Amino acid sequence: MEQIALHYWWWILALVLIAVEVILPGYFMLWIGIAAGATGLVVLVIPGLSMLSQALVFVVLTFLSCAAYWYGLRPRLMRDEPGDTRLNRRGEQNIGQRYVLAEAIVNGRGKAKVGDSLWLVRGPDLPAGSAVEVVGVDGTTLLVRAVE
Structure with a gap:
């Protein structure tokens, strides 16, 4: 061999x-x-x-x-990594999105309905049912502003 x-x-x-x-x-x-x-x-x-x-x-x-x-x-x-680079930062994925308040914002704090869950929000005092837009994220709290 x-x-x-x-x-x-x-x-x-x-x-x-x-x-x-x-x-x-x-x-x-x-x-x-x-x-x-x-x-x-x-x-x-x-x-x-x-x-x-x-x-x-x-x-x-x-x-x-x-x-x-x-x-x-x-x-x-x-x-050049494809896809959303915010994959594991769920709060940041909501920036720019509009939601409806499930609980009124009182003293700067409230809750908004995001999908099938409630998220804490911080922003100007608004009644429940108001439309808000997410402008930022602080930990697990969404920072919002009123939508006209």
Whole structure:
């Protein structure tokens, strides 16, 4: 049986590292796997490299691929993140929305019907049934103003 060419071992390592990334996502095994695959290409092109040289190529390519992700791709992904960035800040999702007071605002505090729940509101004194617009959020209290 023929011995497996050395560049295949690098590609097998790349596949294992990428599989680990798929099972336990965290981005870095992906980039180390890409470096292992690139090292396999280098060994294919330059077949006489010693194991020490191959290891050095792998280390350098690992640092380069991780740096390319961290300084190049990651900032773009963070900036261009799709969807509503206020996902876990429910109060902020209400800014600009209009609601009806379920309880009058007395001494600056009252309650408004938001969906199927009541939220605390703070704003000018208004009778129950008045329309209000959310202009801000303070913790779990909606800051409102009267709507004409």
